[in-house]
Amino acid sequence: MSTEFSVEVYQNEYLAAGATEVNAIVTVTASGAPTGPAQPSGSAAEVIIVDCSGSMHVPRSKLSSAKQATAAAIDTLRDGVEFAVVAGTDEARLVYPYQQGMSVASPQTRAEAKDAVKKLAANGGTAIGKWLTLADSLFSTSSASMRHAILLTDGQNMHETPRQLARTLDEVAGKFVCDCRGVGTDWEVKELRTIAERLLGTVDIVAQPEDLEADFRAMAASAMNKAVADVALRLWTPMGATVKFVKQVEPTLVDVTARRTEVPPRSGDYPTGSWGSETRDYHVCVQVPSAATGEKMLAGRVSLVAGDEVLGQGKILAVWTEDTALSTRINREVAHYTGQAELASAIQEGLEARKAGDVETATAKLGRAVQLATETGHTDTAKLLSKVVDVEDARTGTVRLKRKVETVDEMTLDTRSSKTMRVRKKQPTES
Incomplete structure (x- = not known):
């Protein structure tokens, strides 16, 4: 196979005593795909x-x-x-x-x-x-x-x-x-x-x-330009762990959690479709049993597979610590895509509320969307939002619903709410 895959994992592996939720952003890059x-x-x-x-x-x-x-x-x-x-x-x-x-x-x-x-x-x-x-x-x-x-x-x-x-x-x-x-x-x-x-x-x-x-x-x-078909993201988790969700978070938001196919023992495949030369990001959230301070656990192993062939692999770790400076640090990649998911939900829920005539909910949700779009530098989304609401203070998300909105503007905002921006990457914790 001329196409090469690499898997990088971005996370804060440090958990406070008693914590059980592990979050990681998995970046998959395919390169060298033949075209034409x-x-x-x-x-x-x-x-x-x-x-x-x-x-x-x-x-x-x-x-x-x-x-x-x-x-x-x-x-x-x-x-x-x-x-x-x-x-x-x-x-x-x-x-x-x-x-x-x-x-x-x-x-x-x-x-x-x-x-x-x-x-x-x-x-x-x-x-x-x-x-x-x-x-x-x-x-x-x-x-x-x-x-x-x-x-x-x-x-x-x-x-x-x-x-x-x-x-x-x-x-x-x-x-x-x-x-x-x-x-x-x-x-x-x-x-x-x-x-x-x-x-x-x-x-x-x-x-x-x-x-x-x-x-x-x-x-x-x-x-x-697609070169490899039917690629799956395979997630292995240890005994006692539960997969909370697996979502594609870039270039668009797609929740594939319910699409899991069991691969014994303790693994599951999530479909990703066909690949050319491109990069996609996935948010993986795993619930693990709590462990004592100082203990370290392999919370998950992520592989890209096509049939029986493993194309790339990365590790998701969990380390329990009493150092609050370590355990409270939010990984920038996880924070970025959590914000992007919230932005999409706020837009879609706000527009639904607007259609239903629920002005209070629509204003609150779309105001939050304006705030998130501003914080994350999502200028395209901010422009689309400004056609649906009058922005009084973007930083605090203070908005008023426009009385008259063109249908095409509302539909464009809704349709493109699930498109995301890539976060600028630093060095991964594991590759």
Whole structure:
């Protein structure tokens, strides 16, 4: 494997007498991934899912921009990649290739696919679960290890119940990665975020249809640069320890705690999806049995694994001490990402309260978000917050809700609340 992985652990391993909670930030870096034509031709498969419901005609530029964006993504696929295009309404229809299965990217098949996309028309409803089920069946015909989907919608999942969609996500999770995009302002942020998180992808708003092409091209290019599929973060913990949570905290916040697969003895795998040359951070929290002052414990061992191969490893330690200067010191990486998680929660809970008409809670939560964004230097988030609240004092989080807020500003803030900033690293405690 030409891609190399390194694992670094950042933590304050010192605990006060009686303390049992160990926190660590695990930084995983993959480097040396081959890109472009250098990759094996059959290593990747791509399914592009385009919403073709009736609302995609309003305005008309929406569907025409979606067609251009799909064509751009098709052009980005390198030769040898298997691909398909799906039209989504209250049903799911294979647009290209013309019979069930995947086509292999070449100048000819790319041209044929773009011709098929030109003929797309908007009509019908929205049943996203059916779209994902068809994508899953298409991927099942491929032997490619890297399986990626792009899903575009402009509306809510009106022709399925939440339970039906949840059941579909249970069925397809772990089989492919899916990046989700909402165009316009009539879709539901929470709905798309749930899909993206379950399928280890990203979610974002594309407010203007003309911006779709660049976004689709970037998503397809990113997928083409992935080199190692189905990587898991494996966490071993000692007897008597409990894993409180495992969360990806950079580049986006994704809680993978409930996605654990047991690996006896005393280990569990948490999915991380496919990797190219990139760095991601994870927050691991472990509850360990209390020990006497001066004792030292291996509280956890973190490994990156692909199948049976260990790609990198790091240790999480616990040392009990009477020295309060040591035990009360908060590790800067842990503090940074704890603040980032609180910022995301404050924004999402504040916006929910605002929708529900709970002015007091909305003001308190969004005020706290302004305060956190200011403290952490999250200037992009601070700008988005200023479109929803009038800031009187950013340092103390004193704000007033704006009476009139553009829907696109509210949705952009909500969608991007889970994007995080990387903390500047010092030397790790263990690598």
